[in-house]
Amino acid sequence: MADNKKLVEAITSMEEDFAQWYTDVVKKAELIEYSSVKGCMIILPAGYALWENIQRQLDDRFKATGVENVAMPLFIPESLLNKEKDHVEGFAPEVAWVTHGGMEKLQERLCIRPTSETLFCDLYKNIVHSYRDLPKNYNQWCSVVRWEKTTRPFLRSREFLWQEGHTIHETYDDAEERTIMMLNVYADFCKEVLAIPTIKGRKTDKEKFAGAEATYTIEAMMHDGKALQSGTSHNFGDGVAKAYGIQFTGRDNKLNTPYQTSWGMSTRIIGALIMVHGDNSGLVLPPMIAPTQIVIVPIQQKKDGVLEAANRLKDSLKDFRVKVDDSDRSPGYKFSEQEMRGFPLRIEIGPRDIENGECVFVRRDNAEKCTVKLDEAPAKAKELLETIQKEMYERAEAHLKSSIFDARTYDEFKDIAENKPGFIRAVWCGDEECENIIKADTTVTSRCMPFDDTELISDKCVCCGKPAKHLVYWGKAY
């Protein structure tokens, strides 16, 4: 048990210091290692396996909607970046510049893509000629670089992994349909795979993406009451296409300008996974995304037949991602380590269990134990993993719902901002100045104007008292 304690004591409790708890979990669960490049992180096998599972399942959902993957260059020539004014103003301050290639100074600087709208425009200009060429629903999985000043593992780093979809359409409606479709793909993926409930909505103009006409977002609620923007989908209208000179011959036999969208989800979502489900023993992973769903711990593993029984049990569970921990550590150490890593289900099997034809199942999410007949283990594992997935979502949803507070006056708003971690639900006049005042007073920003919850709970803007136009979810955000 000494081993055990030491490992558990290594994480700060979240009540004591949430930020430190997060950093400890990321490090002790061996998701991340810091690199000697400031602001860049190394994603270790336990972290990358999460990303691989996210990538595979999200990619399948993309492809089911007709998305095709491509690979674009890492570099954007400065002149290409500069073609669209809002976009360049949004990104130029935070890009990394390549000035030399080999031994020579480049004639034109190249920035490392902070996002690839410009490159996709350049491609579409070359390959889209007729309405028959539309739509193109392209996506790429890659890394991008944004020269952030402060960084945190998964949440903000100078280089991060993501996917970026970029589509081009014949009509505005087609583009809008795709924008919403992809937002729904993200929301469904978060709900069904990551067990993360989100609020879906539209960003205010102040918070929208540089160059977009409309940005839609899904916002998740962390344990500490902060919001995390978990996926965004942008409708560019025809503005970017105009800036880049993309035209096609329409059904009317005239030159038309196409409409574009982009949408992305990044390794940030792993931060959400940690902060929505984790506890003071470490990670808690939903079964659908866990690289290891079941870990079998042989008890008194040196005794005759124990390891063999553990391996037979493993073979009977071949429908799951399962492994046997036969290292020479004590069971207590193994339990702690596996809890830290968040494996959804642990199965203990020792000499007495074998005698009784049994084993013991222990759930990571709520520590519940039950004894299971060995020949019923596969059915029980299936049932429990489904239950865990479902109950993790329900708990997260209950937390989200209990973290929404209504404010009808600015005093109420400021009181909640100071004392109640979570979303603040309040109406707004539509004026950016009010967002600025609120942010200056409380550090709270508008997260979104929700789709499913639009009733104005007051008729006056919570900040200025002018007539209210939108219900807004406000919050402190990562």
Next chain:
Amino acid sequence: MADNKKLVEAITSMEEDFAQWYTDVVKKAELIEYSSVKGCMIILPAGYALWENIQRQLDDRFKATGVENVAMPLFIPESLLNKEKDHVEGFAPEVAWVTHGGMEKLQERLCIRPTSETLFCDLYKNIVHSYRDLPKNYNQWCSVVRWEKTTRPFLRSREFLWQEGHTIHETYDDAEERTIMMLNVYADFCKEVLAIPTIKGRKTDKEKFAGAEATYTIEAMMHDGKALQSGTSHNFGDGVAKAYGIQFTGRDNKLNTPYQTSWGMSTRIIGALIMVHGDNSGLVLPPMIAPTQIVIVPIQQKKDGVLEAANRLKDSLKDFRVKVDDSDRSPGYKFSEQEMRGFPLRIEIGPRDIENGECVFVRRDNAEKCTVKLDEAPAKAKELLETIQKEMYERAEAHLKSSIFDARTYDEFKDIAENKPGFIRAVWCGDEECENIIKADTTVTSRCMPFDDTELISDKCVCCGKPAKHLVYWGKAY
């Protein structure tokens, strides 16, 4: 048929101009689009789908040997790159340098990884402390940048996609075992999945990787008689670990230096796939790697029941990657386009076929046709795809074998180099000077010292006449 002809005439024949044939196929099969960043290419859906299939199947083979995936930063600080002398000399002349991040000049330049040995050393230095931490078998899928002067799609570009495995071991033997194991993974993958036979062997010191003790390679033979290095695996001994100060406490309780390997395969292999199997109608894809294995072409598709029958046939072939081409092009145009794209099997189905309960199968690799009962289509498809895969390998192997020529004198050597495209099999004294002379005289380089074919066919070096030490495969190379 006018349509049809136009499309076919769009590719230069390989007998007329092999290089132009290659470029035409890459472009007309829509694998690649040039980008506005000089030397960088855009991989379009048809090309990227190939890479995804390669990646998934190769990754499964890696994981079966215990490899784990990670993600390392894109950047290498100049000081870190400079730690290992041979390595930096090999790469410094061809790296891209980042000098500015955001609005500021960086204190230290960062190069964009040309390969990541240095970053993995930096990581292993931090996480390897004891023999219990060994081995680490890490790999990453990413892009790297090398500032090449001349570029060609897939074969040589300033940025390319690859995987790079980097492992660290307790003993030299462990490292050597891993080096050879991964070379075999590559060779088996080429043979079993890509239907590409290769020659396995060791590189001469002149041709080995910068910083490695030994480099092993698989070399494939293209249609034009040129060799293409298709995958390499390097044993670094303990030299790099020493340069980077990596040490671990061994079983002897003393500080030891570990041994390292690295190994990589890149999108170059798609170039090999094109040049080993392609023909004057375009790509020819082995079924195991083809994104679309079967394409169904409805004939007189506007007639009642034809499209329905085509879709029913598709549903019966759900074990395969299959699609129906119901575009409004003529059948002749579709046939040409599908041949260009290399789909292994085409199935034609029209009103008369439907009446007879039949369809027509056409093989891409040899144009053979056969009539098949509709209810036997799934079994016949399985059989034919297996046959195509097998026969494509056999043809490639026959071509490889017929492209190996023995030279026992330097006159013979020069005559073959000038007149017979392929490998030259000749013995060598082991002196780099002979390699330099041969290259200057003939543009031929040593490809490898083969593993499976070691008998010295002469006792005198083909160049200088001194005692022969190694049998070497020589060739002109991509």
